[in-house]
Amino acid sequence: MKEATNAVERAAMQQVLPPDLYSSFLAISADAVIAVDDEQRIIFFNEGAEKIFGWSAAEVGGKYLAMLLPERFRPSHRGHVQGFGAAHGRARLMGERQEISGLRKSGEEFPAEASIQRMVIEGKDIYAAVLRDVSARYRAEEALHQAIRARDDMMGIVSHDLRNPASAVKMLARSILAESRERDDIPPDVAERVEVMQQAAVQIDALIQDLLDVTRLEAGRLTVLPRDVDPVPLVEDALYAMRTLAESSGVALDAAFERELPMVHADPERVTQLLSNLVGNALKFTPAGGRVEVRVQPYDDGAMVSVIDTGEGIPADQLPHVFDRFFQVSNSRAGARHGAGLGLPIARGIVEAHGGTIWIESAAGRGTTVRFTLPAARGERVGVASAR
Ligand SMILES: Nc1ncnc2c1ncn2[C@@H]1O[C@H](COP(=O)(O)OP(=O)(O)OP(=O)(O)O)[C@@H](O)[C@H]1O
Ligand SMILES: [Mg+2]
Known part of the structure; x- marks a missing residue:
């Protein structure tokens, strides 16, 4: 119901917009907006698409959409669009169902998110697709995962290589203190300093333990x-x-x-x-x-x-x-x-x-x-x- 009201409101709004405005919107979109006919030949390719794919509209006009996909996806993609054509023509996020890969003019593949819509114009099927290059986001996610892995590795080193010497200081200090209580050849001021050392080692140990726990907590491993x-x-x-x-x-x-x-x-x-x-x-x-x-x-x-x-x-x-x-x-x-x-x-x-x-x-x-x-x-x- 809400959707229907929105559609009506949108239609009313569109009537008052000059048609040139649509082409301006398509021109400034950073996403690729591409339309193909029922044979999947490209009939529209906006500036965003030119930037993302590296082809000009003149170069791709009339060519098959498959040229924008890596070789291995071409057969399945054809069936995919046909299957979509048989379904009702509502916009659908293809990216939600499978990862989409695009192919640039340079031959470079890139990950993308796309939504596709079927329209019937003058009795003919037209497919419009909006495609977003998500490679920058993927790279950022990968960098983040690497940083987390690096930190986990570092925590491993901290736990192993730092705890052992801290424990050694703690234990040695404890044994000196125990001896100083039994023997009286350890001057009191030395014993006092050893005690401070022992307390410091206990604090180091506790801090390392806390850092480890907080790391485990974030990794879901506490x-x-x-x-x-x-x-x-x-x-x-x-x-x-x-x-x-x-x-x-x-x-x-x-x-x-x-x-x-x-x-x-x-x-x-x-x-x-x-x-x-x-x-x-x-x-x-x-x-x-x-x-x-x-x-x-x-x-x-x-x-x-x-x-x-x-x-x-x-x-x-x-x-x-x-x-x-x-x-x-x-x-x-x-x-x-x-x-x-x-x-x-x-x-x-x-x-x-x-x-x-x-x-x-x-x-x-x-x-x-x-x-x-x-x-x-x-x-x-x-x-x-x-x-x-
Ligand atoms: N009972 C409290 N009364 C007043 N402030 C508190 C109390 N508990 C926590 N806080 C405040 O919350 C902060 C965070 O507490 P938290 O226990 O996480 O850290 P911390 O005690 O400063 O250091 P750590 O626990 O790692 O030794 C404290 O620094 C303090 O400012
Ligand atoms: Mg505290």
Whole structure:
């Protein structure tokens, strides 16, 4: 119905347009506009077609359309147009059904998108085709794929060749520290410096891990190994590792579990990583004397976990971007601290790989709450899921 109205409106509009205007439109079109008669001889070839194919209208006039196609497509194309002729004469995107290739005068083939329409003029079939050269787009897509592959290769190198030396520093520093506690021939100031080295190596390791996870996330390869678990020990264990940080920051860290929580379907290692990101943020952006609470309650058939802090909050205009890679709120205290802006995008990837959702509520100066859901237990043992 809408289409019919449009057609009527268009017809009415066309009556008031001078015919010369049509030829001007065809002349300025960057697409090739070509018409052939019922024998597929070219009867119209606009400027766009001349540019794309390299032939002039005079050179192709009266010749078979097949000359614009690579040799191997000629037989199938003939049948294709005839089949189209037998069908009703509505415009149809040939490009939607098969990839079309054009052939330039130079002999170069190029990918194209085309739509074709049959018309009957003075009792004769005429086919009009509009064809777009998409080789530039194909090249851009290919370049993009290559760039992604190159980045993935680089991440492979980073993970393999950078993690090993980082782990070596971490382990050696740890063993020196252990020795210094047993023996007293290591001066305290040396032990202190070795400790700083060890912490730096731990940070390098965590950053490499985050970069790897974010790359996997984009490639759809962030895997989770969910199983049916009790959310209470799951969350308690994840928080255990955060207690030291909370104490040293002077921020209270509490957990509250609603009674009658259902079992959930989750990967404990990934949930630990997720909570360490969220609670880590809450502690990082909450000044001493503040409070961070982790609340777990039933949600649908599964559970919802909320990480609530009394910290600096996030201004409304920046809130929509906090899940973007590398995004950090400007003027936030984070500027002075370490962080790459990868925690929240990874958190979201982990939640979504579980089939849950994550969202954030915050106001500047009034604290932040991040909530995520975990799906209900399935009554099965181990499964493998993957982000997106
Ligand atoms: N609880 C919070 N309170 C205030 N701002 C927050 C909070 N959580 C996140 N933000 C803001 O969102 C930004 C992005 O968070 P995200 O965890 O992705 O990165 P990060 O903590 O800066 O670095 P990383 O997690 O990679 O170490 C933070 O830099 C901060 O500006
Ligand atoms: Mg973070």
